Amino acid sequence: MSDNKTILVTGGSGLVGRAIQKVIESEGKSNETWVFLSSKDADLCDYNATKQLFEKYKPTHVIHLAAMVGGLFHNMSHNLDFLRNNLHMNDNVLQISYETGVKKVVSCLSTCIFPDKTEYPIDETMIHNGPPHPSNFGYSYAKRMIDVMNKAYFEQHGCMFTSVVPCNVFGPHDNYNPESSHVIPGLIKKLFDIIKEGGDTFTVMGTGKPLRQFIYSLDLAKLFIWVLREYNEVEPIILSVDESSEVSIQQLAEELVNAFDFKGKIVFDTTKADGQFKKTASNKKLRKYLPDFQFTEFSQAIKESVDWYKENHDTARN
Structure with a gap:
């Protein structure tokens, strides 16, 4: 019984959480119980609400995906909100x-930090070699502090708290809202x-x-x-496709x-900034750890993402 794990996933209803859920369901490991949570389950900015959540599910492991996120304009006009809300959320989950x-x-960081x-x-x-872009400094500094806190928890209490840094993520269950979406879901909806x-x-x-x-x-x-299962360093790890897989x-x-x-034509509006x-x-x-990991071909991943949106556009986050 000691090998049994209960894994709590915060932000579990989003793009990455849904993808993890799909992979886990295809595996069917018997010694892991996965709990995928959304913002409806608790306000993670509230210490007591977060504590009640942990007391209810008694997790042995946590994947922390939840964050206050937004598009460029929302970030620029609400840097204080992004800073405070994400600091509260991250502090509560780790403490x-x-x-x-x-x-x-x-925990999940981002290359934008x-x-x-x-x-x-x-x-x-x-990560800490200079100021982030001024447009999203509130979000960036809050996310950077996860890395600082991970090291402090390890140094003072021996906790195995770590973080990952993905490059641009896309796929089914993305955010297609024109005000806050990233480039791929934005162009899919368009x-x-x-x-x-x-x-x-x-x-x-x-x-x-x-x-x-x-x-x-x-x-x-x-x-x-x-x-979650194999990487045992406190230092963060970038989860990205190879440099050779960059696309324009x-x-x-x-x-x-x-x-x-x-069948129509593509037009590039060069009056707009790149x-x-x-x-x-x-x-x-x-690659040092997983030299043979095979990433999905970009064309196949795009086709699967487009097909999902075509089938689910009525209920997608538009």
Whole structure:
């Protein structure tokens, strides 16, 4: 019985949580009980509500995905809210994990928390090497503090609290809200609506030249589960596709056109800003542990994501 695990997943109803749930269901391991929570289950900014949640489920392990997130404009105008809410949430989850004897916590960071001015590719040692981009400094500093707290809990109490840093994630159950979505779900919804309205022009903002690394949510889910079971370093680990798998926004648009079988034309609105040209992350540390891990082909992952949205657009987060 001592080998039995109860794994609590905060933010379990989102993109990554749903992907983890799907992978776990396909495995059917008998000694693991997984509990996927959403914001409806408790306000993690409230210490007592969080404590009651842990007392109810008695987790031995935690995957902490929950966070206050938002689009660029919301971040810029609410940096204090993003800072305070995420600090409260993260502090409660880690402190109560310590108080209740949780054996391991894996928290989720983001490549957007890295310094605004840095060298590429970025790696795990560079998180604290300078200020983050001013547009989302509240969110970034709150997330960075998870790494600081993990090290402090380990140093003072011997806790195995660690964190992962994914590159851009996409897949089924994404956020398609035009105000807060990331580039892939945003373009999926846009092209879906164009086709639905009988349009023949798919307009993409910018030149299409910037490069990005995208990881399919089901691949990330498998890596998250590996980290939970096998990775025993307090230092964070970047979960990213290889540097050679970077794609341009133009290539992304072309893959979406193929996946939708759209017969119209792609137009790039070069009056709109491109943003950063590249944000390359190194996965050398991951490859040291998992040299043979196979990432899903980008075209296949895009097709599966598009097909899911076509089937579920009425109930998706639009």
